[in-house]
Amino acid sequence: MKCANCGAPIEANDEVCQYCGTRTAYGISMLEEHKRHEQEEQHRRELENLPKIKYVSEAFVIFVYVITLGYYAPYWYATRMKPLNDLDSGTKLPAWAAGIYALVCAGIIFSSEIGDSLGLSPEMSQEIFNYAFGITFTGSILLAFWVRRILQGYAAKFMERNIAVGSVASSAIMTVFFGPVYLQHSINKMIKMKLLAPQI
Numbered sequence: 659m660k661c662a663n664c665g666a667p668i669e670a671n672d673e674v675c676q677y678c679g680t681r682t683a684y685g686i687s688m689l690e691e692h693k694r695h696e697q698e699e700q701h702r703r704e705l706e707n708l709p710k711i712k713y714v715s716e717a718f719v720i721f722v723y724v725i726t727l728g729y730y731a732p733y734w735y736a737t738r739m740k741p742l743n744d745l746d747s748g749t750k751l752p753a754w755a756a757g758i759y760a761l762v763c764a765g766i767i768f769s770s771e772i773g774d775s776l777g778l779s780p781e782m783s784q785e786i787f788n789y790a791f792g793i794t795f796t797g798s799i800l801l802a803f804w805v806r807r808i809l810q811g812y813a814a815k816f817m818e819r820n821i822a823v824g825s826v827a828s829s830a831i832m833t834v835f836f837g838p839v840y841l842q843h844s845i846n847k848m849i850k851m852k853l854l855a856p857q858i
């Protein structure tokens with residue numbers, strides 16, 4: 659092999675020409691590999707510094723939602739509360755809100771037992787059930803919007819607020835009807851946008 663610049667002979671593992679200092683083809687490929695390695699390292703460091711939150715596929719969330727008859731929702735809020743609050747987005751999901759929500763959800767399951775133990779008639783138990791159901795329905799919508807606000811507030815650290823609102827959990831209708839499924843979808847999207855790191 660010869661140097662492309664001065665024509666001097668080049669050894670196979672020379673990165674630069676010994677005579678004129680011109681980088682050899684081998685030297686160029688080594689430099690590129692070094693740059694690529696450097697970029698990978700930087701990317702890894704960036705991910706390490708991002709807040710971590712669980713990545714769960716939307717299909718899995720829907721599956722668990724169905725087999726638990728919707729009781730995955732209080733679990734989802736309870737387990738996401740800490741990582742969401744750690745995002746420091748300016749909005750916090752208060753423990754009491756998620757707690758009351760989980761309690762009322764449990765109340766639905768045990769409404770007839772609760773009614774029996776209080777000596778209530780089946781009609782009264784049904785009434786308790788209806789109220790509890792109404793509260794969880796309203797509560798789940800409130801919690802979903804709360805989380806949506808946290809995610810959008812966090813995204814607004816990286817982009818303009820109106821862009822964040824338009825690109826993270828942007829649909830209010832989806833937030834109402836699909837709650838945690840839609841929110842998990844939004845979190846997954848933020849992981850893909852490299853705003854969040856997936857928790858292993």
Ligand SMILES: [Zn+2]
Binds near residue numbers: 661666677678679680
């Ligand atoms: Zn040369």
